[in-house]
Structure formats: structure tokens, C-alpha cells
Amino acid sequence: xxxxxxxxxxxxxxxxxxxxxxxxxxxxxxxxxxxxxxxxxxxxxxxxxxxxxxxxxxxxxxxxxxxxxxxxxxxxxxxxxxxxxxxxxxxxxxxxxxxxxxxxxxxxxxxxxxx
Amino acid sequence: xxxxxxxxxxxxxxxxxxxxxxxxxxxxxxxxxxxxxxxxxxxxxxxxxxxxxxxxxxxxxxxxxxxxxxxxxxxxxxxxxxxxxxxxxxxxxxxxxxxxxxxxxxxxxxxxxxxxx
Numbered sequence: 001x002x003x004x005x006x007x008x009x010x011x012x013x014x015x016x017x018x019x020x021x022x023x024x025x026x027x028x029x030x031x032x033x034x035x036x037x038x039x040x041x042x043x044x045x046x047x048x049x050x051x052x053x054x055x056x057x058x059x060x061x062x063x064x065x066x067x068x069x070x071x072x073x074x075x076x077x078x079x080x081x082x083x084x085x086x087x088x089x090x091x092x093x094x095x096x097x098x099x100x101x102x103x104x105x106x107x108x109x110x111x112x113x114x115x
Numbered sequence: 116x117x118x119x120x121x122x123x124x125x126x127x128x129x130x131x132x133x134x135x136x137x138x139x140x141x142x143x144x145x146x147x148x149x150x151x152x153x154x155x156x157x158x159x160x161x162x163x164x165x166x167x168x169x170x171x172x173x174x175x176x177x178x179x180x181x182x183x184x185x186x187x188x189x190x191x192x193x194x195x196x197x198x199x200x201x202x203x204x205x206x207x208x209x210x211x212x213x214x215x216x217x218x219x220x221x222x223x224x225x226x227x228x229x230x231x232x
Contacts, residue, residue, distance in 0.1 A: 105157035
């Protein structure tokens with residue numbers, strides 16, 4: 001069965017520090033998809049990135065970067081030069097079957113950026 | 116504007132009083148799903164629907180019902196709510212993978228915070 005583990009329940013850093021959110025997943029499928037979602041204090045879920053299992057290239061989007069490593073079943077998320085607006089709960093999620101659409105979420109990491 | 120709309124956004128009710136949380140999407144998505152979010156547990160799937168009149172259980176379906184009579188609507192029904200159903204509920208929709216050619220990015224509603232006393 002698929003499983004996503006975000007071992008860091010809460011992280012607190014000072015603004016401008018770099019911070020990495022860890023995500024470890026379990027799946028038996030060779031084809032799967034990984035996601036990160038952001039949930040700001042307002043409560044909505046904001047899609048950040050989707051990565052398929054065949055694409056191990058790391059991705060960078062502004063201050064955000066993602067490190068996908070199949071060898072360690074990890075899909076970590078780094079925020080460079082963090083800002084107060086980055087404060088949110090971040091969820092990593094896994095979708096296993098191409099036709100199933102189901103997302104299995106990790107427990108979430110609450111990130112607090114202090115001024 | 117493409118969106119998933121849930122109502123009500125906030126609700127306080129009492130044990131046993133039937134309630135319905137509505138969900139509507141305007142993107143012509145086949146797939147719709149309900150999740151509940153609880154502290155320390157992330158989001159867990161309650162029910163999902165692959166198309167009109169096609170629904171199936173997710174990981175935590177007990178105490179919930181759904182229906183999919185129209186493509187755009189997927190209401191969540193709590194026939195006899197109990198305090199352990201106090202939670203934040205999200206409706207989501209997406210295109211089916213085989214229709215879109217890639218795994219469907221889920222579009223989420225804004226959430227419905229339900230308190231059962």
C-alpha cells in the first residue's frame with residue numbers, strides 16, 4: 001500500500017534562512033506521481049508541483065526547489081531565503097495508479113518563518 | 116473562473132442532525148473526491164467518483180454518504196453526525212488521467228469546517 005511520511009511535524013526558522021521539508025514515500029508501483037501542496041493560514045490547498053516517477057530531474061521555481069531521489073524514495077522540498085509569507089502547512093502526496101487519481105497525503109509539516 | 120465551490124464553509128451542528136455539504140465544480144471534470152483533514156493525520160479520502168452515478172469508498176467512508184447525479188455536483192451527506200466527524204472537509208476534482216493524458220492535478224475547494232457537538 002502507498003504511504004507518505006513527513007517526519008517533521010513543525011519547523012521554525014528565522015526569515016532568510018534556507019529550510020528543507022522532508023518527504024519519504026512507499027509504493028510498489030513503478031509508475032507514480034508525487035505532489036507538494038501548500039496550505040496557508042487561510043486554509044485553502046495550493047498546488048505547488050507534480051513530479052512523475054520517470055523524471056528524476058530536480059526542479060527549481062524561484063525560491064522553491066525539489067529534490068527527487070528514487071534510490072531513497074524521497075521527494076524533499078527546499079525554500080531558499082525564506083520569507084514570512086512562506087509560513088504554512090506543507091503536504092507531500094503520492095498518487096499510485098495512473099487511473100486511480102487518489103492522492104495519499106503525508107501528515108503535513110507546519111512551517112513558521114519568524115521575522 | 117475555474118473553481119470548486121463548497122458550502123457551507125463553516126457549520127456547527129449537533130449530534131444526529133442530518134447535514135449535507137455541497138460541492139460543485141465548473142471545469143467539466145469527471146473525477147471528484149472528498150477528503151477530511153485532521154491534525155497529525157493529513158488528508159484522508161472519504162469517497163470518490165469517477166463519473167456520474169459511479170462512486171466508491173475511500174479510506175474513511177464510515178458515517179458518510181455521497182451521490183453523483185450530475186457531473187458538476189458531488190454532495191457529502193452525514194446522515195447522523197457524531198463528534199468524531201468534527202473536521203475540515205475538502206472537495207476536489209480533476210480530469211480523468213486517461214482523458215487528459217497525464218495524472219490529474221486535483222483542484223480543491225476552499226474547505227468546509229464542520230463542528231459536531
